Amino acid sequence: MVKEMLPAGNFEVLEARDGEQGLKLIRSENPNLIMLDFLLPKVSGWEVFQQLDKMSNTQGKMTPLVLMSGRKEEVTEKISEPFEFFEFIEKPFEKKSLIEAIKTSMAKAKKWKPKGGAAKAAPAGAAAVGGLKEIQAIEQKMAKMQAEIDALKKQNAQILNFIKQKLK
Known part of the structure; x- marks a missing residue:
């Protein structure tokens, strides 16, 4: 039903049954x-939702999220309001409300920051290892640049x- 409520556009909708x-x-x-x-x-x-939260912190970015439920109290038991980095829409809803929720979720995702600062604080895993390799590569480049700076200072x-x- 939600797919049919989306406006026409140049995008692909992927659906999952669970x-x-x-x-x-x-x-x-x-996505x-x-x-x-x-x-x-x-x-x-x-x-x-919990997995998405972990992935966001590991990747260092938040994918816009619209969370839907006919039981808002069930959602607020686990996630307290205000919903800072995603948008909640209560079922049943109209097309206009859905479009507004999508726009709001995109704006909220832009304001999101990883927990604990940088992505290097993410839990261990494949993406965290990738981040560690990037950090090590940057540190190696910095060491090389520092050596070049020291050599230039000596030449000066x-x-x-x-x-x-x-x-004289």
Whole structure:
């Protein structure tokens, strides 16, 4: 039903019949927007939400999220309001409300910051290892640049000494 409410546009809608399939699609397709029902079979919407939170901190970016449920109190039991980095829409809803929720979720995702600062504080895992490798590569480049700076300073000192001797 939600797919039919979306405006016409140049985008592809991927659908999952349960939370498990949804997580697989999210990991493989890296979508630009996620619309998540809180009540799902196999892996619940709450569990999917927790995985998305972990992925966001590991990747250092937040995918816009619209969380949907007919039972808002069930959502607020687990996630306190105000919903800072995703948008909640209560079922049933109209097309206009859905479009507004999508726009709001995109704006909220832009304001998101990783927990603990940088992505290097993310839990251990494949993405965290990738981040660690990037950090190590940057540190190696910095060490090389520092060595070049030190060599230039030494050359400048030698040139300065040479000029001073010639001026005597």
